[in-house]
Amino acid sequence: MPELPEVETVVRQLNSAIANLKINDVQVYFGIRNQPEQKSFISTLVGKTILKVERRAKVIIFRLSDDMTMVAHLKMSGKFFIHLAEVKPDKHTHVVLRLDNDKQLFWHDVRKFGYLKIMTNLEVDDWFLNKNFGPEPLLDTFTPAVFKRQLLTRKNAKIKNTLLDQSVVAGVGNIYDIEALWLAKIHPLRVINTLTDSEIELLHQHIVAILHKSVAANGTSSDDFLDTSKKRGTFQDELKVYGKENTPCPRCATIFTKIKLNGRGTVFCPSCQI
DNA sequence: CGTACCGCCTGGGGGC
DNA sequence: TGCCCCCAGGCGGTAC
Structure with missing residues (x-):
């Protein structure tokens, strides 16, 4: 489940591998979510140059010419996936961009939740405004005070759910949410209103630290995340809580509990997360 | 308005 | 071996 570190890993690799390459041909093997006009999808892309690749929240942004x-x-x-020209798509490859230098960019999505969408630069600005993404947690401007202000926009909600809200903080998903709460010793059901300033500061510190560490490890491949060369990240080796229900807490040896919160598996230590 | 929760989709794993 | 059911979850849409 790609979150900020996994998306950042992909963006860096894309940017170094395909920036400044021209799109010479486009094949679509499956209808693209949010982009029903398949003909215009293809005709808009062909002939454009990929200028650079960026990230905002968990969204990958390909800046194109024109x-x-x-x-x-x-x-x-x-x-x-970035492949050489002779590699063939498999059953889950939905789009192939043929680029300069005999490179191909494959869009591959087993569960088909993902999407590609093409817009003009004016449209994309509006699109992002409408998303209302919160601050980027790896920027210096993401201070404890900013974090507190963002949290307080949802003062009666549970902290576990709130960290997943992309308008509060951009880029956190279920894995880093669970891990950061354990590191900060905060129970996932705590209501924002009840958090002390020192708890908020501690949580802020752990969110920033874990995201940095995971980016350095090329992300978490506890499920099926692969980078553009089909390589796994290594941060799954450093997870303390995610996927470790019914095993002892490394801090206090209490057996981890698992509950479901808004349909998401939530593992925590019932003893030292208060 | 704030908050909670369904459903999209598929492969993998457990139970029998 | 095979069948069935459940699980993983980001987030848009919707209900309350």
């Missing part, structure tokens, strides 16, 4: 932009969301299982 003031156009393609955005992509990996959702659960979306992947970009």
Whole structure:
């Protein structure tokens, strides 16, 4: 489940591998979510140059020539692969871009939740405004005070749910949410209103630290995340809580509990997360 | 308005 | 071996 570190890993690789390459041909093997006009999808892309690749929240942004932009969301299982010209698509490859230098960019998505969408640069600005994404947690401007202000926009909600709200903080998903709460010793059901300033500061510190560490490890491949070369990240080796229900807490040896919160598996220590 | 929760989609794993 | 059911979850849409 790609979150900020996994998306950042993909964006860096895309940017170094395909920036400044021209799109010479486009094949679509499956209808693209949010982009029903398949003909215009293809005709808009062909002939454009990929100027650079960026990230905002968990969205991948391909800046194209002629003031156009393609955005992509990996959702659960979306992947970009960079292949040489002779590699053939498999049953889950939905789009292939043939690029300069005999490179191909594959859009691959088993569960089909992800999307690609093409807009003009004017449209994409509006699209992002409408998303109302919160602050980027890896920027210096994401201070404890900013974090507190963002949290207080949802003062009666549970902290576990609130960290997943992309308008509060951009880029946190279920894995880093669970891990950061354990590191900060905060129970996932705590209501925002009840958090002390020192708890908020501690949580802020752990969110920033874990995201940085995971980016350095090329993300978490506890499920099926792969980078653009089909390589796994390594941060799953450093997870303390996610996927470890019914095993002892490394801090206090109490057996981890698992509950479901808004349909998401939530593992925590019932003893030292208060 | 704030908050909670369904459903999209598929492969993998457990139970029998 | 095979069948069935459940699980994973980001987030848009919707209900309350």
